[in-house]
Amino acid sequence: MQTSKDFAREIRNVTLKMVYNAKASHIGGAFSMADILSVLYHNVLKIDPTEPDNENRDRFLLSKGHACTSLYATLGLKGFFELKELDSYAANGSKFLAHTSHYIPGVEISAGSLGHALPIACGLAIAAQKKHKTWKTYCLLSDGELNEGSNWESILLAPQLKLNNLILIIDYNKIQSFGFVKDVIDIEPLSKKFEAFNWETYEINGHDHEELLATFKLCDNDGPKPKVIICNTIKGKGVSFMENKLLWHYKSPSEEEYNQAIGELNL
Amino acid sequence: MRTAFIKELIEEAKKNKNIFLIVADLGFSVVEPxxxxxxxxxxxxxxxxQNMAGIASGLATEGYNVYIYSIGNFPTLRCMEQIRYDICYHNVNVKIIAVGGGYAYASLGASHHATEEIGMLRTIPNLTVCAPGDPEEMRAITKFTSAHNGPCYIRIGKAGEPEVHKKYDKSIAEVKSGDILNVINGTDIAVFSTGSMLDYSANFISNNSLKxxxxxxxxxxxxxKNQFTDILKKYKRIITIEEHQLNGGFGSTILELINDLKETKTISSYPEIKxxxxxxxxxxxxxxxxxxxxLAGIELQLNYFEL
Known part of the structure; x- marks a missing residue:
């Protein structure tokens, strides 16, 4: 039986192929969140690929839309659409844009400009509470994205509204567009910030599947606070020469790099 | 106008359980009812x-018809990207209400002069852009937006604007998308007014006994377009008036539309435009x-009416 770790490997393989074929960017951030996506879609989210708009589904909103490849890979592997459709990724005429598109089954919102998903996620969480629905809203942000003021407007409001059905996930891979997060705008102490803002706060290893699953389970409680899971991750996780390298926010692998990466992913 | 808005919204909300109102800490002594x-x-x-606009998008996705309310440039320029992307690109049912269009908050300074937003907003696909001219239009536009499934922007004046249509024995029970409303019937020259310039324009024409x-x-x-084309054919000169920058505003809209009608040979000639x-x-x-x-030159001159 497939485990979430097997699934994560598949996600990275499909992602790598998409990025390589399309000569696309952003593989580093797509890989850093691959384990989070794997656990969410394998074990946590109440979703049905045959009914992507089922009104009782959990909502997952990806805010760092530039890392769409691993989300598309996840959804394709789960059967939201034919996996081979991803061969058209970023090609002329393809609906698979190089940022998330809500025209793709299973993708809740289009994202690209940073700092947009969390306010929308708050809107969804408010709607669920008003309508007494039990589905949850998950929202995944990057670390650099926390520079955006709009996120902090939501981070202030969500506890005020007791949005306990909102689970925020931070893919804390420590690298943003121009360098290390700590050198651009240091967001530490991040856990303490969220605690001070009245969030139920968890800080974990975002590549440890057992810890991810256990934390998602802990978030399933009736306490009044919104939840945040700060996932310490590694940009480019899974391919040695991509790990912790700013370059892989931009670069597309050469044939040689592609072959090496495939080898490492499938050891 | 803002009182007319909230009264009508309440009436609509009694019938339509999906109407939801969000404010960004403004609307004191308006929204309490x-x-x-x-x-x-x-x-x-x-x-x-920005949060307000994003939350509205999320609520609208879940079936609400969401009105977001603030003053001046705050619900528009401050969150323009959320309007473009979260609301209009996703084409969700959000109604953006800005009180204090133009120089309604004159003495509060440039931060509170809402004089560019129409030019920005009218370039955004899926968005209906409205600027009712008097309380009666306000009620009709509120009714329209309650039934309309898609994003709308509504520029409102402030408070105490007179009923203009009633003064000319007209009644506006409802409006359809794109309706142009005749207030005074004359010949050769027509004033096209949008938003709160209506009362001023009507008074200028009446007080100077202009035809x-x-x-x-x-x-x-x-x-x-059909209504616009029929109106256009009746006049030798059109004067557009708006409490907004000329660049990209209402007058620009009229010029663009006229040019396109001429280009597609729907009209063979067109009036002078001031x-x-x-x-x-x-x-x-x-x-x-x-x-x-x-001071800004938003006023009619008698010589504009001499052919």
């Missing part, structure tokens, strides 16, 4: 307009709304 009747369909998100027509444009986008609005300037002088309008 709504809160009293529909506490579960009201939210104050604090002074945070010009007056049309009010509660919609800036879209416009009913545009009245703000000529690419900020004003840093205190004064009343009328004072600022005059």
């Amino acid at each position: 709504f809160i009293e009747l529909f506490p579960d369909r009201f939210l104050n998100v604090g002074i945070a307009e 010009a027509s007056l049309y009010s444009f509660p919609f800036i986008k879209p416009l009913n 545009r009245v609005g703000i000529n690419n300037a900020f004003y840093s002088i205190a004064g009343t709304q009328d004072y600022l309008r005059k």
Whole structure:
């Protein structure tokens, strides 16, 4: 039986192929969140690929839309659409844009400009509470994205509204567009910030599947606070020469790099 | 106008359980009757307009018809990207209400002069752009937006605007998308007014006993092209008037539409066009709304009416 770790490997393989074929960017951030996506879609989210708009589904909103490849890979592997459709990724005429598109089954919102998903996620969480629905809203942000003021407007409001059905996930891979997060705008102490803002706060290893699953389970409680899971991750996780390298926010692998990466992913 | 808005919204909300009102900590002494009747369909998100627009998008995705309310440039320019992307690109049912269009908050300074937003908003696909001219138009536009499934922007004046249509024995029970409303019937020259310039324009024509027509444009986008073409054919000169920058505003809309009608040979010729609005300037002088309008050159001149 497939485990979430097997699934994560598949996600990275499909992602790598998409990025390589399309000569696309952003593989580093797509890989850093691959384990989070794997656990969410394998074990946590109440979703049905045959009914992507089922009104009782959990909502997952990806805010760092530039890392769409691993989300598309996840959804394709789960059967939201034919996996081979991803061969058209970023090609002329393809609906698979190089940022998330809500025209793709299973993708809740289009994202690209940073700092947009969390306010929308708050809107969804408010709607669920008003309508007494039990589905949850998950929202995944990057670390650099926390520079955006709009996120902090939501981070202030969500506890005020007791949005306990909102689970925020931070893919804390420590690298943003121009360098290390700590050198651009240091967001530490991040856990303490969220605690001070009245969030139920968890800080974990975002590549440890057992810890991810256990934390998602802990978030399933009736306490009044919104939840945040700060996932310490590694940009480019899974391919040695991509790990912790700013370059892989931009670069597309050469044939040689592609072959090496495939080898490492499938050891 | 803002009172007409909230009263009508309450009436609509009684019938339509999906109407939801969000404010960004503004609307004191305006929105309270709504809160009293529909506490579960009201939210104050604090002074945070980007969040307000995003939350509205999320609520609308889940079936609500969400009105977001603030003043001046706050619910528009402050969150323009959320309007473009979260609301209009996703084409969700959000109605953006800005009170204090133009120089309504004249003395509060340039931060509170809402004089560019129409030019920005009318370029955004899926968005209907409205600027009702008097309380009656306001009620009709509120009714329209309650039934309309898609994003709308509504520019409102402030409070105490007179009923203009009633003064000319007209009645506007409802409007359809793009409707142009005739207020005064004349010959040769027509004034096209949008938003709160309606009362001023009507008074100018009446007080000077001019034989010009007056049309009010509660919609800036879209416009009913057939109705517009029929109106256009009747006149030798059109004067557009708006409390907004000339660049990209209402007068520009009219010029663009006329050009396109000519290009597609729907019309063979067109009237002279005189545009009245703000000529690419900020004003840093205190004064009343009328004072600022005059200073910015938003006024009709008798010679505009001489052929």
